[in-house]
Amino acid sequence: MSFDDFHKVNDTKLLEEVSKICSSFEVNAEQIKEMTSYFIQQMEIGLANNNNNEGTINGNKAGLAMIPSYVTSKPNGTEEGLFMAAVLGGMNFRICSVQLNGDHTFDIKQAKTRIPDYLLEGTDATSDDLFGFLARRTSAFINKFHSDIMKPDTPLKLGFTFSYPVDQESLNSGTLIRWTKGLNIPDTVGKDVVQLYQEQLTIVGLNMVNVVALTNDTIGTFLSLCYAQGSTIDGQVSGEISEPVIGCIFGTGTNGCYMEKIENIKKLPDYIRERLIHEGKTEMCINIEWGSFDNDDLVLPTTKYDIDIDKKYAKNGGQLFEKRVSGMFLGEILRNVLVDLHSKGLILTQFRKHEQLPHRLKTPFQLSSEVLARIEIDDSSTLRETELSFLQSLRLPTTLAERRAIQSLVRVISRRSAYLASVPISAILIKTNALNKKYHGEVTVGYDGSIIELYPGFKSMMRQALAMGPIGPEGERKTHFVHSKDSGSAGGALCALVA
Ligand code: GLC
Numbered sequence: 001m002s003f004d005d006f007h008k009v010n011d012t013k014l015l016e017e018v019s020k021i022c023s024s025f026e027v028n029a030e031q032i033k034e035m036t037s038y039f040i041q042q043m044e045i046g047l048a049n050n051n052n053n054e055g056t057i058n059g060n061k062a063g064l065a066m067i068p069s070y071v072t073s074k075p076n077g078t079e080e081g082l083f084m085a086a087v088l089g090g091m092n093f094r095i096c097s098v099q100l101n102g103d104h105t106f107d108i109k110q111a112k113t114r115i116p117d118y119l120l121e122g123t124d125a126t127s128d129d130l131f132g133f134l135a136r137r138t139s140a141f142i143n144k145f146h147s148d149i150m151k152p153d154t155p156l157k158l159g160f161t162f163s164y165p166v167d168q169e170s171l172n173s174g175t176l177i178r179w180t181k182g183l184n185i186p187d188t189v190g191k192d193v194v195q196l197y198q199e200q201l202t203i204v205g206l207n208m209v210n211v212v213a214l215t216n217d218t219i220g221t222f223l224s225l226c227y228a229q230g231s232t233i234d235g236q237v238s239g240e241i242s243e244p245v246i247g248c249i250f251g252t253g254t255n256g257c258y259m260e261k262i263e264n265i266k267k268l269p270d271y272i273r274e275r276l277i278h279e280g281k282t283e284m285c286i287n288i289e290w291g292s293f294d295n296d297d298l299v300l301p302t303t304k305y306d307i308d309i310d311k312k313y314a315k316n317g318g319q320l321f322e323k324r325v326s327g328m329f330l331g332e333i334l335r336n337v338l339v340d341l342h343s344k345g346l347i348l349t350q351f352r353k354h355e356q357l358p359h360r361l362k363t364p365f366q367l368s369s370e371v372l373a374r375i376e377i378d379d380s381s382t383l384r385e386t387e388l389s390f391l392q393s394l395r396l397p398t399t400l401a402e403r404r405a406i407q408s409l410v411r412v413i414s415r416r417s418a419y420l421a422s423v424p425i426s427a428i429l430i431k432t433n434a435l436n437k438k439y440h441g442e443v444t445v446g447y448d449g450s451i452i453e454l455y456p457g458f459k460s461m462m463r464q465a466l467a468m469g470p471i472g473p474e475g476e477r478k479t480h481f482v483h484s485k486d487s488g489s490a491g492g493a494l495c496a497l498v499a
Contacts, residue, residue: 011401014346018405021337024303025412027419029468031301035420036470038299039064039427043288048266065289068265069219069257070171072281074226074244075494077104084156084209085492086138086197089163089217090181090252091115093134095141098493104228106490111141121184127196130185135200138209156209159496161488162193163217163253165289169272171499174214180291180319181253181328213495216287217448218257220491221484222247223285225446227494229482242442242480245434247487250421250458251449253319254326255291258428259283290424291322300324301416305336312364325417327451331367333413338406347402360394367393369451375410377456383407417451418461425462425479426469435475446484453483 045063080102087094096110119125119133164183166174173195176188188196194211201209226244248256261283262268262276294300295318309323309332323329341347342357351357360366371393378385383403390396398406425445435441452458459481467476
C-alpha cells in the first residue's frame with residue numbers, strides 16, 4: 001500500500017470511529033426529561049435528609065446535598081455601605097472591598113492571587129498554611145487600599161464567599177464537607193472555615209476584620225443579581241419585571257441555588273425552623289451542590305471516557321454531573337478520547353506507541369476549555385485555528401482529517417455539557433412553580449463562570465435544551481439569563497450586610 005493509500009484508509013477508519021464516539025455523547029429530549037424529573041426527586045430527598053451527598057440512607061438514595069444557607073431575604077438594590085469580601089474558589093483567591101451605592105450599583109477594589117502550588121492537591125499543606133496565606137493577602141490588601149479605615153475600634157465586616165460544600169448551622173459558621181476542584185487539604189474537612197480564617201486574621205493583626213458571613217459562590221451570584229436587578233419590595237418590583245429565581249455557576253465547577261420555603265426544608269432542626277418562623281422568615285436560599293447530581297450514575301449519559309474519568313478522579317465526592325459539564329473537565333474528556341484514538345492507531349500516527357505520545361497529551365488537564373472554545377468556532381476550510389491551537393497548547397502538528405475529527409468531538413462534548421446544564425434550571429423552575437407565578441411567570445436566572453459567559457454558543461445550546469425539556473419552548477421563552485458581574489465579591493458583601 002502506498003503512503004497516500006495508507007492515509008486514506010486510516011482517515012476513513014478515523015471518521016467511522018469518531019462518528020461512533022460522537023453518537024455516544026448525544027443527549028435527546030427524552031433523556032433531558034428523565035434527568036429533570038430525577039433531579040426534582042433528588043432535590044426533595046435532599047431537603048428531607050441530612051445527607052451531604054455521601055451515600056445511601058436507609059436504603060434510599062441520599063439525594064442532593066441541598067445545603068441551607070441561612071440567607072433568608074433578598075436584597076432589593078437600595079442597600080448601602082462598605083463591606084469586605086473574600087472569595088476562594090477555583091484556582092484563585094480574591095480579596096475585595098465593595099462599596100454598595102444603594103442604587104443597584106457598586107464599586108469594587110480588589111486584589112486577585114493565584115493559589116500557590118504548595119497549597120494545591122497532592123501537597124501536604126495544612127489548614128493553617130491555607131488560611132494563613134488568605135490572612136496575609138487580606139492584610140496586604142487592607143494596608144494598600146484601606147489603611148485609613150483600619151482602626152481597632154471600627155470593626156470591618158467581611159463576607160467569605162467559599163465555593164466548596166460546607167455544612168452550615170448559621171450564617172457565620174460552616175464546616176467543610178469535602179474539597180472539590182483541585183484543593184484537597186484533608187485536615188480542613190470537618191472544621192469551621194470561618195473560625196480558621198478568623199484565627200489567622202487575628203495572628204496577622206487584623207482583629208478589627210470580622211468574618212460575619214459565609215456563603216457559596218452561587219448564593220453570591222443570586223444575591224448580586226437581586227441587588228442589581230431589584231427584587232420585590234411589598235409586591236412592587238424595582239428594576240425589570242421578572243422574578244430572580246436561580247443563581248448558578250458554570251465555570252471550573254458547576255452549581256446553583258434558589259429560594260425554598262422554610263416549611264419545605266424538612267431537614268432543618270426543629271428549633272431552628274421554629275426560631276426562623278418566629279422571626280417572620282418564610283424562605284431560605286438553598287445551595288444545591290448539583291455538581292454531585294446522580295453520583296450513583298443512574299440517569300446521566302455515560303461514555304467509557306466518563307467512566308475512566310469518574311474512576312480516576314473519584315475523590316472529592318464524585319461530582320459526576322460536574323465532570324460532564326464543568327470547564328475543568330471538558331478538555332480532559334477530549335484528551336481521554338484522543339489518547340484512546342491514538343492507542344487504536346487512528347490519530348497522531350507519527351507517534352506510534354503510547355510512550356512516544358508527547359508528554360503534554362499524556363498529562364491530565366493539559367487541554368483547557370479555552371482551546372476547545374477556539375476549535376468550536378473555527379470555520380476556516382483548513383481548520384487553521386484548530387491547527388494553531390494544537391500547536392500552541394500541545395506542540396502537536398495535526399492533519400486536516402485529524403482536525404475535522406477533533407472539531408466534531410469538541411462540538412459533541414460541549415453540546416452535551418450545555419444540554420445537561422439545562423436540567424437543573426428546568427428542575428428548579430418546575431419545583432418552585434416559578435413559571436406560573438408573578439410577572440406572568442417571567443423569571444431571571446443569574447449566572448457567572450467562564451463556560452456560560454465565554455464558551456461560544458453555550459448559552460444558546462442550553463436554551464435549546466430548555467425548550468426540548470419539560471418546560472418546553474413556552475417556558476424557555478420566559479426564562480431570562482443575566483450575567484451577575486463580580487458576583488463572588490458583591491455577593492459576599494451583600495451577605496456581610498444581612499449578617
Ligand atoms: C463546586 C463546589 C461548589 C461550587 C461550584 C462552582 O461544585 O463544590 O460549592 O459552588 O464548584 O464554583
